[in-house]
Amino acid sequence: MSTSGGTRAIVAALLANIGIAVTKFIAWALTGSSSMLAESIHSVADSGNQVLLLFGGRRARRAATPQHPFGYGRERYIYAFIVSIVLFTVGGLFALYEAYHKAGHPGPITSWQWVPVTVLLVAIMLESFSFRTAIVESNAVRDGASWKEFVRHARAPELPVILLEDLGALLGLVFALFGVGMTLATGNGMWDAVGTAMIGVLLVTIAVILAIETKSLLLGEGATPEHVAAIERAITEGGDVERIIHMKTLHLGPEELLVAAKVAVRHDETAVEVAQGIDAVEERIRRAVPIARVIYLEPDIYSSLAAARGSDREAGPGGDGAAHASSGGDGAAPAGVDAAGPGEHR
Numbered sequence: 001m002s003t004s005g006g007t008r009a010i011v012a013a014l015l016a017n018i019g020i021a022v023t024k025f026i027a028w029a030l031t032g033s034s035s036m037l038a039e040s041i042h043s044v045a046d047s048g049n050q051v052l053l054l055f056g057g058r059r060a061r062r063a064a065t066p067q068h069p070f071g072y073g074r075e076r077y078i079y080a081f082i083v084s085i086v087l088f089t090v091g092g093l094f095a096l097y098e099a100y101h102k103a104g105h106p107g108p109i110t111s112w113q114w115v116p117v118t119v120l121l122v123a124i125m126l127e128s129f130s131f132r133t134a135i136v137e138s139n140a141v142r143d144g145a146s147w148k149e150f151v152r153h154a155r156a157p158e159l160p161v162i163l164l165e166d167l168g169a170l171l172g173l174v175f176a177l178f179g180v181g182m183t184l185a186t187g188n189g190m191w192d193a194v195g196t197a198m199i200g201v202l203l204v205t206i207a208v209i210l211a212i213e214t215k216s217l218l219l220g221e222g223a224t225p226e227h228v229a230a231i232e233r234a235i236t237e238g239g240d241v242e243r244i245i246h247m248k249t250l251h252l253g254p255e256e257l258l259v260a261a262k263v264a265v266r267h268d269e270t271a272v273e274v275a276q277g278i279d280a281v282e283e284r285i286r287r288a289v290p291i292a293r294v295i296y297l298e299p300d301i302y303s304s305l306a307a308a309r310g311s312d313r314e315a316g317p318g319g320d321g322a323a324h325a326s327s328g329g330d331g332a333a334p335a336g337v338d339a340a341g342p343g344e345h346r
Contacts, residue, residue: 023123024123249292
């Protein structure tokens, strides 16, 4: 995902939510509707979340330091996780509490009855504009993936977060309109409490989904299958190496990928030839996957006997997943073989 695209979606959502929050608070003050109060707090939480995403994106651009040699790109994941916590507590739990409080003291909306309906309809139009912006920016980068796949597998957190927040905001407005409308139609304030409870359950659900997805990014995710395949082709297509012994990848940030691989070189090559081959492989990787900015390649002599031993050791108790061939016998140098994992090739 381009950083500019995510920023445009965040700014659009922020401007919409600030305006919506102000009008919702006015409507709540005039009518006392719990649905309007829950939606007001929801908009405040969303506005704060967008500020957090912008702040996290700015901090992530700091240069690497000796203490943080791989930079600060993953700060974007941290702030996205904080967003899920804020949405859960400030938005979801507050709405559920307000629904409980309103259910205990239900009352009709007796004054300014046209205000909450008007405010909610205007808010739906503004949120639709924000949601449309997020959809347009997401369509530019999701490469034909379904919306579910995009939210689950995107390595940049901003657009999935904004998409879910805007979707939650639109549904929340519909729920609030339902609660307010039924209260006005029946004169029974319990409908207002029902609408507020629906908003609370919705926000808690979205917050849990966001927390699960951002937790995976915080733990560290490998490259996408498409990027892994492109890196593998770049390593093997030039003839500089015989094969990939094993490879691991890790996102240091949404637009920065670490690639570490052990590659097999021919046993009769000189050190200069090996070094030139490694340099050529690195150049091909960077052309194939521009976000592969940190690359570590270890040359080795591949031994099928050592690989077989490694597989046996992995299966047995206490296996460390590595196999080494002795320098005698077939003249093979050490060749490690690791168990395959996410972003890893064997």
